[in-house]
Amino acid sequence: MSADLYGIPLRTLAGEPVSLADYRGRALLVVNVASKCGLTPQYAGLERLQERFGARGLSVLGFPCNQFAGQEPGTAEEISTFCSTTYGVSFPLFEKTEVNGPDRHPLYAELTRAQDAEGESGDVQWNFEKFLVNGQGEVVGRFRPRVEPESEEVVRAVEAVLPG
Template sequence: MGVHGIPLRTLAGQPASLADFAGKVLLVVNVASRCGLTPQYAGLQRLHDRYADRGFSVVGFPCNQFGGQEPGSAEEIGRFCSTTYGVTFPMFEKIEVNGPRRHPLYAELTAVASADGQAGDVQWNFEKFLVAADGAVIGRFRPGVDPHDDAVVAAIEDQLPG
């Protein structure tokens, strides 16, 4: 159900899917290493650390569609994320989130409206989508919304057990 069955590849190029995370609440984020919002990696990692033991994970999808701000190879992206921000949450292959080559995952995600009632294209790097444990897309937060914004934290906590 939901996004779990969509084929993906890890940042290392291995076949994967979000079914590997079935039963977990996910925050799916399109990320970039050379963006003014790149410091959000730190907040995303803190969220991941804070809630991981309660069945939550951040998952990152590098994207180079916004100002060419993610030009690196998979190895360069992985090295940057781990050494600069201590990222340990799962990262997947670089994909397109808008346009005719939009990844099927983002076709599902972008059908969901944000708090302002707007669905459709991702606006920029670091747009966040909340996915319930059953794979249903249940929330969307625009790029400028900080990972620790009260609305994001409340939405995550609302989905987690105990």
């Protein structure tokens, strides 16, 4: 990876400045999420991954995105309420993020360089595309939107990069 993912400035859903440096040494599953998508039930699987592997060093990080058919129209408060009450989401959520196009967030400019299982890189295809980052800040996996969070493919990849 050419850029230091840990140095890219981010904001939490509440608007607080943060960076991935807070997660240095942990495996990260970075996901662009949406509340009104056919894939929205993946929130449940993402939360179960967080519960299953969080103590072993995994952090699921959700980045709401409204770029795909306007499926994340809510305010930060609406997104937070929906995620906690509907899916019991405990993992961190960040401010709405552009993942493609001219206003693509610098984090996603780096993430989208990673290839998926078919060797394809480039634009995020839809909501719930997943990027696996190891504890050294390297993107080591990319899973397209229809790959379920608890699929054998994702779980194996997560287990392979858990610290210690």
